[in-house]
Amino acid sequence: TPTFRIALIAGDGIGKEVMPEGLRVVQAAAARFGFELDCRVIDWASCDYHAEHGQMMPDDWKAELKGVDALYFGAVGWPATVPDHVSLWGSLLKFRREFDQYINLRPVRLFEGVPCPLAGRQPGDIDYLVVRENTEGEYTSLGGVMYEGTEREIVIQESVFSRHGTDRVLKYAYELAQARKRKHLTVATKSNGIAISMPWWDGRADAIGQDYPDVKVDKQHIDILSARFVLQPTRFDVVVASNLFGDILSDLGPATTGTIGLAPSANLNPERKFPSLFEPVHGSAPDIYGQNIANPIAMIWSGALMLDFLTQGQGAGRAAHDAILGAIEAVLREGPHTRDLGGTASTTELGMAIAERV
């Protein structure tokens, strides 16, 4: 049997609650489709490892993850004891960079049974992929403060875009669009206001586009693009965006489908030189932690993306992915539902219901 080695990092807050349900479902799928997941629980979180050692991970974290094929990741963040930028740069954002997970793939889809906050939209109307650059751009610790603590204080924050980093995410998005029926790619930009990086980004999108003459490209400024996610969601197929813009769009998109509690994401190193990471878009939600009411579907769906990626989208993994997604669809349609969707089911009950259908 093909075996994959998975590191389980539940993290903080509801990460700890949705992880067991995700695991329950992917294990059920593995059993059914004939492959094995060799899992290892790891406690790198604000409330666990950090509480004891004052840092999010051991110094030799890379060695500890040697041989791992994928990280199945809940959510980190516990602002009551560790500032968010510390917990995230010490964990999630570090994985994305040091494992060169340069693609953050986030499907957005409206399901039957989930009340849509947009008037008159049906399942099928909203169905697109956000491809987010995941290793550079606006997310940096570069820059600094001058005249610190005085009235004259000035802060510089630098964004960094490389041709290497930009071209590869654009290429990935063009390929993805080309393989789809509509072959439509939206490129998020803000070249009319952000005057150095964004006109350059537009130029790279044009240059890469030369190789994909059959892909229809549409460049849109992030302000109007955000408006159109609400006003014209049917027009989107594949959307490619910088780190920050992709972050915004991949929360906004799921919001238009009813809840970000369902949204999954895949942080991919497509070359498989490093392990990829699969996590829900939602965070650790300290406000609802401990009640067993969090919706585990984003975690479960992320697990489906993991199985699909591990097997290169072929054979058993693809079948396992489709089986999980089918089970999610069925449960959303027929229940049970967690509280965010108007039901009374617990996190555990939902995981069990989905696992059963798989």
Place this chain on the structure above:
Amino acid sequence: TPTFRIALIAGDGIGKEVMPEGLRVVQAAAARFGFELDCRVIDWASCDYHAEHGQMMPDDWKAELKGVDALYFGAVGWPATVPDHVSLWGSLLKFRREFDQYINLRPVRLFEGVPCPLAGRQPGDIDYLVVRENTEGEYTSLGGVMYEGTEREIVIQESVFSRHGTDRVLKYAYELAQARKRKHLTVATKSNGIAISMPWWDGRADAIGQDYPDVKVDKQHIDILSARFVLQPTRFDVVVASNLFGDILSDLGPATTGTIGLAPSANLNPERKFPSLFEPVHGSAPDIYGQNIANPIAMIWSGALMLDFLTQGQGAGRAAHDAILGAIEAVLREGPHTRDLGGTASTTELGMAIAERV
């Protein structure tokens, strides 16, 4: 009679079509409420001044605007002949900075008669103000390209935040929130990803907040904040944001009320050391220009904000503002409607209908 000197810059595209209607209405209001607008038409646009002189404005543009109290501004941008970043940095963005219009105030409101894209929302449910920093932050031309044109190309884009620029917009927003019934302020941030400027911005929001203990403050990351504009619009009262985040939120907010065609904005220099600028949020929309179908309400509403500001929100100007807003409400409720709202009225007809009611 009190007299105000107004520079009229219609700009490009539909700017040229909505300007006459805005003017028609503010003139009607001025006549009714007893003050005078001394107006001057100025042709600084991509298709006018730039076509002839190769730049958006004459070198002595400041001298030409001497004594002007306000700029009533349509929209600039004509990408077919002038790249957007050239037309905007040579005009709108230059005014904002060199006239130190550091507040960009953008009301978001759902009207009766405008179909709401959010399911089940009623007029009254969406009613908040976006206060956008308007002179610094993410919008800069600072940075550059290294190894240009090669595979090793690297681009740095700098954002600049000053304590001076940050504190004043935060103060303005706290004051505004304090004067409102709900006294609620949402501070947009992204301190978990943008690691230098945004944690610092959060700190300034806390520091300024010390002086406003009765204002309820809620810091939200831009990704989840965008999602909540869709999922929980009733929770917002005053929202303060950096230049880029304010840009996004002030297109997204209006989109949730049905159309960005209605959204007005005031670019204010609250100290009145320089003229303020009033403009619709929408752009020049080359695709619909020339058909006389653009909705002029954003332009007209911006004119109402101008009259209100010119008279410091007191007396005749406030009355004129309220009369215009009342007329807009009535026309939205009872028609006529332009094409974007399902009607057949022309830009001109709409302007006339509103002017008549004023």
